[in-house]
Amino acid sequence: MQNSLFIKAAFSQKTERPPVWMMRQAGRFMPQYWEIKNKYSFLEMCKTPEIAADVTMLPVDLLDIDAAILFSDILVTAEAMGGDLSFTNGIGPRFSNPVRSLNDVNSLATDVNDKLQYVADAIKVIQQRLNGKIPLIGFAGAPFTVMSYLVEGGSSKDFKLTKLMLHNEPELAHKLLSKIAKVTADYLNLQIDAGVNAVQIFDSWAQALSWDDYTEFSHRYISEIISNLNRKDIPVISFCKGSSVFAPLMAEAKPDVVSIDWNVDLLDIKKRLPQNIAVQGNLDPHILYADKKVIKERIYKLFERMRGENGFIFNLGHGIMPDIPFDNVKYAVEVIKEFKY
Template identity: 45%
Template sequence: MNPKNDLFLRACKNQKIERTPVWLMRQAGRYMKEYRELREKAGSFKKFYKNVELAVEASILPKKILDIDAIIIFSDILTPLESIGMNFDFKEGEGPVFENPIKSPEDIKRLKPFNVEDTDYVGQIIKGVNQKLNREIPVIGFAGAPFTLAAYMIEGKGSKDFKKTKTFMYNHPQAFKELLDIIADMLIDYLNLQIQSGADAVQIFDSWAGYLSPKDYKEFALPPIQKIIKNLKRDYQPVIHFTKGVAGFIDFISSSNADVYSVDWMVDIKDAKAKLYPKAAVQGNLDPTVLYADKEAIKKEVDYILQSWGKDSGHIFNLGHGLMPDMDVEKVKFLVDTVKELSFKVRS
């Protein structure tokens, strides 16, 4: 059964739309009092996203509070890595920290085969959201891209320069490609599980690929994403490809063959449209820090993006990256309402 509000899905496919659909990356997060209460009830971040009931509640908060046009499930990009033997936990102020990071090509050989049943709770979250919202709006599943996950596995945590990852990549290019291929095969199964469980779309997050040169991106990061997209078992479900730092790759990124490209604020939306549309739809691309400004400034920036895209379909309004924990929920709601209001005017 298709969702009642299919505006987001129509925009993904460049079909006719009445207004621009809007959802926001990290739209269920600590800036919401209700989210903080759920997280406290869970006890830890990992227990939170593994608790189906609480994760469903967190996922649907943006529909209740913001009235967005699509739900992205509450989970984490690192979720499937435990199944292949990567042990990690989330430390306050540090984010994820791995007990057993990959330091040599030999370490890749110790990775276990991925068992999709280990992530069955993610499928249950998708089913729970669809049931709870009575198919009101589309549900988006997601995964981290192979390069981004490999970077976490090698660095052992987040990084400012990804020195260990890139050193490994340059010293052991073949082993690095093997690692990316292992991750790609895992993600094909993982995303297919999400689609089979009722996800209406899936987004691949390549948060760290912007640290690569265009040459290295083409050689290492792009092929495994092409492989994933090619091997997904889907009917109508679009794939969204998000690369932070996409400006360096905008001329050739469409060769990943995604249906939608999510772009950050480092590329002008007009340039993104010129390079990607109508072969694919475009998602983005407000700088999240605009939400710290006053409402007039927010309205001005929203208007610029909507006017720059114009009356064509094929645009989903979103941020260039995720919402931050200290943002004002009232301003986030104002942003969503403003997109709806102004996009009607642009299209009239």
């Protein structure tokens, strides 16, 4: 895989064009996804290796992207630790046993790789199907983001309970985050052992944090995770919403790639990072609702801005929204693949 466009760009090597993959590329904007989803629950899809492989392969077969990403969810680690997880259409993930006290934190398990073996099994099935064509990206949720779901009991708009724990009971927060960080490092190493070619850490809710709180309650644990990965020849991507602010700090955790949201000029942020750190991003996903002429203009504008820069992976600043037209996503990939530096 060292000759793949994606791996070369992730290691800041020269490529003839930017490689492309998109967060949530195997998802709800595809009719073929719904054909599968209407037969199984979301967790059944994640936990059945053949089904997870089917969904992972959809954008490979239908979009011809440059990297596949494992179909799973960032909350499988929290479930393995003891969270009672369910998914409800229109509501999202829920934990019926939120973690809010010392007893709750103490009851969470940390040696849980056996409970996550289904992910390793899925990776093996996917790699058989990919047959060396393109790299497979594994991933995990970052400790702060996973913590927020456990403490809130689900999604949140203001993260009030989570922030109360950070501010009123910082020792308890650190104990919880430390447990999640251990599980996350073990889990990513399980994925690497099973055969993924890269890993991404998703800190989806980091933008809820101030600089000081991000430093203490997120960055610290992402640094710990990255330092514990068996990362030889495996690029590590660090993503958070808020990366346009936190990128210089994210780089200190020594990932190979920092994935950037759409609130900043990508070249400007690249110049502020160490030379050996690649950037991934950073098209506003809402552009994919627009006319095809606009989509092409915006992609080419970004590519011209990044011309001459090694270490650039095209992606969105966040995931594809469920109602973005499939044809627009396909067109965007075609435009990218036609481009040459």
